Amino acid sequence: MKLFTRYNRINVAATIAIFLLGSCLFYFLVHYILLHQLDEALETERTEILAFSQKHGKLPEVLNTPDQYTFYQQASTPVREHFYNGYVRYVKGREWSRQIDFPAEVNGIAYRVTVSKPLEETEGLLSVIIVVTILLIALVLISSQLINRAVLNKLWHPFYEAIDFLKRFKVDQKGDFALKPSGIDEFDQLNKGISDVLRRVQADFESLNEFTSYAAHEMQTPLAVIRAKLELIQQDESVFRQYAGHMVAIEQAVRKLSKLYQSLLLLTKIENGQFTFTEQVRMDEVLQNKLGELDDLINTKGISIDTNIAPASLTFHAYLADILAGNILNNAVRYNFDGGMISVRLTGNELVISNTSYLPAMEQERVFQRFFRSAEAKEEGNGLGLAIVKRICEAAGYSITYSYAGGRHSFCIVF
């Protein structure tokens, strides 16, 4: 829910509640004042009647008007002076009225005098108050809505700008950045907070990157030394003959280590989003090239290739496209049996590579995990190939699925 909507709901509810409460209080107040005035008028009437009866020894003649009704009655019981409400029939008709009863004694006879005045005015007032209240609520709501819409959007603009900036921010982007000052303290504080955090993140990222790259350097150089020395030793034929097995083992270990480190570096780089996918890559050509490179090995294993590769141009990254195709095809050859088969199918929106293998079906969830290797796998491998493929697909926004059917392992990538 948008903050504006949320705020609006609260605002509308609160405005209505306040107005309702306010108009109730207003009504009661006005009602009270009017009643009080009526009561005063009735009191005056009483005083006048009593004064008249004392002066003249008789009750004044009743002269009923449309908004006053006076009535005398001989009282058999003592009369208590009090105000009350009730229906009274006037000249023009029955109406809800304010009345006063009071005793009056004329020539020794006790009378109950009742004077009534209609409450019509207060009722009219009530309806006026209700109408005015509703109109006021509507007016306030509409105007606040309009003002909020116009003002809030403008006021929150820096906020949306900051969010937009965060969305576009890439941790590896070089150079400084600046968020536009908004002139509003809260947003400037937010922007400052964001900038500080991002600068720290950038600095951390850079030092981490520097560290990995430095670690790579530190590790690859000794490996290069081992490899070079080994190659030199191998030139001594008698030594080579004697230690050939050991040397091959050392050489393989060096290659494994170097490959492992490079794979991990690549994974980290992809995960950090350090590749941008803007190049147009001819996936069909990438696949054909890779198959060409693997030709010798495919022939050696007597693997038959079934290709159905249509020209396809993708917005991708050339280097990563190469690795993607290489890793899958390499596995397809590596874990295949002699005389097996590989099928490669490429259309404009998907790539399916399937192959026979001596390996049984692999678990869906584990197949793309780092360092996952099928227990039966005989060939060398560091278990990072498919993890890299998966990360490349994720980074490029492609989906990759693994399936196994009829003795064939299939990888399907939807672009």
Next chain:
Amino acid sequence: MKVLIIEDEEALNSSIVEYLRSLDYTCESVTNYRDALQKIDLYDYDCVILDIMLPDGNGLKLLQEIRAQNKADGVIIVSARNQLDDKLKGLSLGADDYLTKPFHLAELSLRIAAIVRRKNHLLTDKLEFEEISIDLVEKKVTVNEIALQLTKTEYKFLVYFIVNKNRLLSKNLIAEHLWGDDMEAVQSFDFMYAHIKNLRKKLINAGSGDYIHSVYGMGYKFGIS
């Protein structure tokens, strides 16, 4: 052929020197930026092998210096960083080639040979050994001036052998050169024999000497025995 090796790791530096000397290159070596700058200022080299991470400076600056002085030295960057950006940056600054550590000395010598040839024969790029001649631009092989048809793999074998002539090349080394990371896809390199056997037969049939020697089943050596 004069080669300058700029590499801060002494052990690697001396290995490169030893290997290249055995291939009859004249080598000079330095282990830091300052000495390298001095050498570059004073002399001309056919090829400079440049480590871009030096303790007292960035190798890419040396490369810029070489190019700024309009020297024709071929430059091969050797770096522990297999980072694409570095590679592209190096090549855009005028490096001729880029090798990632750990590299094989045989691979390095192949790259040096390519650069030296390019530098010395600007029009044709030829590799020669006795009666065998390889046109590296056209990818054509001739024996005694007669064209010889080779498969892609046989061609790669031959170039690799001639550049690293008289060196013992292990099967691992050859496999890695020819198939790179894909070599892991097979468990044994026995299939190499077939390619080499064919190459050897084709060369002998074309009238060349028998230069490919199998060494105890460990590897191969190319040369006049």
